[in-house]
Amino acid sequence: MLKIRMSRGGAKKRPVYKIVIADSRKPRDGRFIEKVGFFNPLLPKDKKERLSLDIERIKYWLEKGAKPSDRIARFLGEANVIPKPSQKNNPIKAKPKKKAQERLAAAEEAKKAAEEAAKAEAEKPAEPAQPENEAKAETEAPKEEKAAEAPKAESKEEDKK
Template identity: 65%
Template sequence: MAMKIRLARGGSKKRPFYRIVAADSRMPRDGRFIEKLGTYNPLLPKDSEERVKMDIEKIQAWLDKGAQPTDRVARMLEAAGVREKTERNNPNKAKPGKKAQERAEEKAAKAAEAAEAADAE
């Protein structure tokens, strides 16, 4: 059974509220879970202590059992000091898309032509 520590959405429309839960990865996002480990309320200010509440001991126990946190929960655990920060390597994120690269090449070609025309005069 592949266990995940993840966020389960609650709250009403446009008013999200999340439970941090330990659940089987095959279960639906908001479906059955094994244990509630904390809460996350994104509507509260970032400096509020009530924004993220976690039972660190329970989370540590699940991590020791082999549960894998999702990306967002892993970031919360890093902020709480439970888990060491891992390097995220996404080298393609900073690269522009194909069309942007084509536009940049066209702009560079036009600039080179304009420079040659200015030198020829």
């Protein structure tokens, strides 16, 4: 079975990959049929030299039945050679553990509750405007209460002495 995959090269901690057509039974860095591109992960994503693909040869090998690896399928999807693979349906990727799933569910519930509260507040009718005299009376009343409470606090401190 033919695979389109990466073959590692480069120095220690400085990888450079060749994109090759190889028999799936051969080792990763072993014998391959044809080199169809390269990938340098150390370069920034916006650089042209990071990834090079020979699209015509890749299409030829895809017609012959070659299967791309997950990473190569993503590259080919970005180049519009094949449809972009979805990461959600990838069975190889590990699923979140129980606690992570609980956290995600709690976050979703909190988000829904916040949305419902905002929606309810938006639907709430606006309060009628108060006349100016009543508004002044309400703002002055708390000041008088605070002034009355202050001497009580002082008398309690004196009792403790």
